[in-house]
Amino acid sequence: MAHESTPQFQTFHALRIKGFAAVDTLVEMTSLSTDDVELALTRLADNGYTQFRENRGLWQLTADGRAAHGEHLLADLEGLDVAATLRTHYQSFLTSNSKFKELCGDWQLRDGEPNDHSDTAYDESVVERLSALHADALPAVTSMGEGISRMRPYSNRLVEVLAKVQTGETKMFTGVMCGSYHDVWMELHEDLILTQGIDRSAEGSF
Structure with a gap:
């Protein structure tokens, strides 16, 4: 069985890898639905981890998001060798x-x-x-x-x-x-x- 991740972490991790990205790019990277990615981005924004740059149409991590990613990555990998x-x-x-x-x-x-x-x-x-x-x-x-x-x-x-x-x-x-x-x-x-x-x-x- 493959180690599974939540849609929210998949979105968080994809944005950490990319740096900044449009929703369509994150959908391509994660193979999640547009609705799942948008919901994850909204929840991450509520936590202060992401922000939307309206002038560029792109999402990016905040400084707090970059700092928090490592902890969330460890939680995602828990139990996996x-x-x-x-x-x-x-x-x-x-x-x-x-x-x-x-x-x-x-x-x-x-x-x-x-x-x-x-x-x-x-x-x-x-x-x-x-x-x-x-x-x-x-x-x-x-x-x-x-x-x-x-x-x-x-x-x-x-x-x-x-x-x-x-x-x-x-x-x-x-x-x-x-x-x-x-x-x-x-x-x-x-x-x-x-x-x-x-x-x-x-x-x-x-």
Whole structure:
């Protein structure tokens, strides 16, 4: 049985990972309904943990929310052996992460210059390498979701966004704040860092 989280914590945790986000983004990250996410955000706001930036249409954590998240994360993980659940999969992820960072560089630059994506053959070769990395990494990502339910959406999200990259949506490889493969991958990495209580700077796994 996967370790279950409440909709309120899933929303709280997704916003902690993202920093600031629209409701639709949080729905995508959690696979919750819009009603569940909006209710969770309202309750979190009542506790002083979230605030809505009307001019940007985005929710974000308050300073109190960021401070309180760690305590709520510990409560969410109570009774779960996190190390046993994630350690092996995380080591596999880190191996893939090193390769992914190299791939992102190759996608953004070509011969030391910004890649304008005019060379179809070059782009296709990088996408093929991404597809191979994805195939290698997906079993570990899927297994994470089998152990911790709130991590289930990552595998489907990676599958869906890879399909967009493969059909020529160039921004969906390394684009920022657009639900790109890079966005989802970095959210997963941040989730793994937070869930395991890892010091990212000490580990050096950016």
